[in-house]
Amino acid sequence: MSDKRRIAPSPRGAPLTGHLNRLRNDVLGLMMDGTSACGDVVRFRVGPLVMHLVNHPDHAAHVLIRNRKNYDKASRSSDCLALICGESLLTANGAVWKQRRRTIQPMFHRAAVVGFIDTIAACTSIMLDDWALKARAGEPVEIASEMMKLTFRIVGRCLFGADLEQEAHAVEDAMHVMVLHTYHRWRSILNSPSSWPTPANLRFRKALADVDAIVARLIERQRSNPPAQPNLLTMLMGSTDAETGASLSDEEIRNESIAFLLAGHETTANALSWTLYLLDQHPHWADVIRSEYESACGNAPPRMEDLSGLAQTLHVFEESTRLYPPIWAMERHVIADDEIAGFHIPAHSSVIVSPYTLHRHPDFWEAPGEFRPERFLKRDHEAFMPFGSGPRFCIGSEFALAEARIILPMILQRFELRGEAGQNVEPEPAITLRLKGGFKVRLRER
Ligand code: HEM
Known part of the structure; x- marks a missing residue:
């Protein structure tokens, strides 16, 4: 190793708190400005961190x-x-992570995803039938909230074999409180201990208790009435440690269930x-998705073999996750x-890899700020x-x-969506990249 003391460049920060202020208020701007001013390795200081x-x-x-062995997930x-x-x-590391990943991967x-397709389409149809009523009544729809409820319903059915229709609203609210709370803690240097009864901690505990109660009911239901079709919960309940032969404890099953409900x-x-x-903003691409779907599936619900024919839909989605990576x-x-x-x-510091800044790096992307799905005609973009990347690559990517590729064309087949005028949709980074204030649309049936 050469000169270990060579310190990476850093944008100007306050003497004591460093970059805390901007980290709290404009972390995406801080990172983007940092990389354009300082290059590919930027040093930030947040108080002592x-x-x-x-x-x-x-x-x-x-x-x-x-060098992943030197960079583990025991981060803030x-x-x-x-x-x-x-x-x-x-969140796990080492042997615990390896064992869990091996158990859950199948x-x-x-x-296995083939078995989810009909459920994804069925849940989407239910949402669209509800949208049809709203369209006829001239009511707008708030997309961010609708997508949260839809994907929650899908996860409930596909991974937990349960109809979480009743719970969707409560979970959406609880998750919102929890992800904002944890993100606020991450971006502060000094946090009160989470056991203290501050208003924020109490709100968080209530939200967590709500989600815990739902998960406990799910686990209980599966125990008393095991489903014919295996799912994530039955898999977790039936799994044993390869070395010790021990089963997962109730707490371990609860942790994984909440992790999967969230992730x-x-x-x-959001994607x-x-x-x-x-x-x-680019309605031409909505038409491309519509006609691609019509030639691949006609009016029939999609099947796994149809999905590979939906290449342009995939490119649109990829371009969206490039610009706004969840x-x-x-x-x-x-x-x-x-x-x-x-x-x-230095040891005990943090390193951040940000898909947001990497996906906008001008050395790797032409016109990085522009929406150009056709750039994904070329596969394998290194940036x-x-x-994610490496062994911690997202387990749910497929x-x-x-x-x-099912939800987007199904929506566009039935509706034209028009964003309400005067909205200023901005990214709101929490654990994931949300749409600040949501995105309201008017619907017109096709
Ligand atoms: C567009 C949707 C999604 C995006 C952009 C996404 C992104 C990611 C990323 C970037 C990571 C790696 C994090 C890191 O290395 O620190 C990750 C991990 C993970 N994702 Fe996803 N994800 C998505 C959907 C899903 C779905 C649908 C599930 C489950 C059904 C899921 C479950 C997980 C889990 C459990 C991990 C941790 C894997 C491990 O560490 O072994 N994700 N995801």
């Missing part, structure tokens, strides 16, 4: 793949997430909402001193990683891509 943003595919591969964002879902596939193989719906919902927002930052904890591009990366 040091973070490096690495903004090059090769540096991302160093952190997430080649993981600690915050663990307030919601404890030790689970999202549930998400491409072949399985929030990300996809779909951003896509519909972009299609509103997971906008992946944080890792640095175990031992390291060096990236000649810059010192494209909406689903599932999410199937959802996108």
Whole structure:
């Protein structure tokens, strides 16, 4: 290792708090300005904490793949997430993570996703029937909320074999409170202990208790009445540790269930909402999706073999996740001193790989701010990683891509969507990249 003291460049910050203020109020702007002023390795200081943003595919591969043993998930964002879902596939490290991933992976193989397709289409139809009533009554629809409810319903049926229709609204509210709370904790240097009865902590505890109660009911229902068709819960309940032969405890099953409820719906919902927002700005692409679907499926519901024919729909979705990646930052904890591009990366600091900045890096993308789905006619963009990279690559990517290619054309087949005038839709980074204030549309049946 060469000169370990070579410190990476840093944007100007306040003497004591460093970049805290901007991190709290405009983290995307801070990261974008940081990379354009300082290059591909940027050092941020948040009070006593040091973070490096690495903004090059090769540096991302160093952190997430080649030297991953030095960069684990025991980061501040993981600690915050663990307030919601404890030790689970999202947050675990080492042997626990490996064992869980091995157990759960078969549930998400491409072949298993085939079994989800009819359910995804059925849940979408229910939503669209409701939209038809709204369209006739001239009522607008709030897309971000609709997509959250839809993807939650899908996850409930596909992964938990349960109809969570009644719970969708309560979970949406609870998840909203929880993700904002954990994100506020992540972006603050000083947090009161989570056991203190502050108003924010009490709100969080109530939301968590609501979700816990729903998950406990789900587990109980499966125990007393095991379903004919295996699902994620039955798989978790039946799994044993390869070495010890021990089953997962109730708490471990609860943690995984909440992790999947969260990861399985929030990300996809945001990606779909951003896509519909972009299609509103680029209606020509909505027509492309419609005609592609008509030639692949006619009026019939989609089948797995049809999905590969929906290439343009996929490109639109990819371009949307390029511009607005639902997971906008992946944080890792640095175990031992390291060096990236000649810059010192100290032990116990954080490293961030941000799909948001990487997807807008001008060296890798022509006109990075423009919506151009056709750029994905070329496959294998090295600076494209909406689903992460390396062994922690998103386990649900096939599932999410199937959802996108079913839900988007089904919506567009039945409706024309027009964004209400005067909305200022902006990204709101929390755990995922949300649409601040949502996105309201008027519907017209086709
Ligand atoms: C468009 C939708 C989605 C996006 C953009 C997305 C993105 C990601 C990313 C970037 C990671 C890696 C995080 C890191 O390395 O720190 C990840 C991990 C994960 N995702 Fe997704 N995801 C999506 C949908 C889903 C779905 C539908 C599920 C489940 C049904 C899911 C479950 C998970 C889980 C459990 C992990 C942790 C995997 C591990 O560490 O082994 N995701 N996701």
